Amino acid sequence: MDRLVEVKDICVSYNNSKKILEKASLYINKNEIVGLVGESGSGKSTLLYVICGIKNVDYGEVSVYTDDIGIVLQNPQTALDPLKSIGYSLRESLVSFFKKKNLPRLSKKEMNHKIIKELEKVGISGSRINDYPYQFSGGELQRICLSRVLIKNPKLLILDEATSMLDVLVQAKIMKLLLKLQLEYNLSYLIISHDMDLINLVCNRAYILENTHIRELFNKEGDR
Numbered sequence: 001m002d003r004l005v006e007v008k009d010i011c012v013s014y015n016n017s018k019k020i021l022e023k024a025s026l027y028i029n030k031n032e033i034v035g036l037v038g039e040s041g042s043g044k045s046t047l048l049y050v051i052c053g054i055k056n057v058d059y060g061e062v063s064v065y066t067d068d069i070g071i072v073l074q075n076p077q078t079a080l081d082p083l084k085s086i087g088y089s090l091r092e093s094l095v096s097f098f099k100k101k102n103l104p105r106l107s108k109k110e111m112n113h114k115i116i117k118e119l120e121k122v123g124i125s126g127s128r129i130n131d132y133p134y135q136f137s138g139g140e141l142q143r144i145c146l147s148r149v150l151i152k153n154p155k156l157l158i159l160d161e162a163t164s165m166l167d168v169l170v171q172a173k174i175m176k177l178l179l180k181l182q183l184e185y186n187l188s189y190l191i192i193s194h195d196m197d198l199i200n201l202v203c204n205r206a207y208i209l210e211n212t213h214i215r216e217l218f219n220k221e222g223d224r
Contacts, residue, residue, distance in 0.1 A: 002029065004065055004156050005051055005064050005065070006062075007051070008060055009025055011058040012043070012050060021046060021057075025214060026207050029188065031182075034190050034205050034206065036190060036191070038209035038210055039210070043209055047209065048158060048190075051064060051069070052069060068153060068155040068156070071157075071160065072157065072158070072160070072162040073160050074161040074162060076141035076142045076145045076165075080145065085130045086132070087112060087129035090118070090148050090151060091112075094106070094115070094152075096152075097153075115129060115147075122144070122150075124140060124143055139170035139174065142174060146177075154187065155187070155188065157189050158189075159178070159191045161193060162174070162191075164193065171198075175198065175202060205218065205219045
């Protein structure tokens with residue numbers, strides 16, 4: 001199976017002293033769901049920054065075979081501008097995507113049509129395109145954040161504790177939606193979570209990050 005991300009024996013430190021990651025390795029294939037667990041401060045966010053090209057490594061190899069990476073963070077309230085409508089926020093994402101890909105820009109009407117389709121795929125009525133973040137529940141806001149990422153056609157979606165602030169019933173609905181979208185968009189997921197029940201339920205493979213090292217927790221399908 002084709003690799004999307006491969007990290008081999010990396011070391012990352014801060015201020016050339018404190019080691020955050022040491023001889024850490026993992027890989028993510030196309031169309032699979034990979035979990036990453038670890039305590040707060042264990043280096044999960046650092047690894048995310050490395051994969052996204054934000055943080056350099058001291059040594060080791062980092063191979064990322066796509067630049068189409070989307071990230072959904074823990075708190076949807078901070079991810080959206082409270083003074084802008086959700087339609088405005090999604091149009092901004094589209095404009096940045098077209099600019100990055102050197103694609104011709106759509107008209108506002110054409111963008112709104114695409115945005116409405118994407119919102120409805122995640123269960124948000126297109127009639128709410130002009131509503132503001134405060135008018136939505138936490139679960140609805142996380143769906144909108146998903147839509148804002150998916151509208152840019154990512155190949156890899158990183159979910160950084162993306163359901164941890166939601167109640168159990170809403171978490172279940174979001175995960176059901178994510179599994180549906182993974183098949184529809186042929187996505188790969190890296191799910192960063194403290195919830196081992198969630199990781200065991202939805203992931204093909206999972207890693208744990210502890211004491212600066214990464215080790216594999218399970219692999220349901222064997223090496224491919």
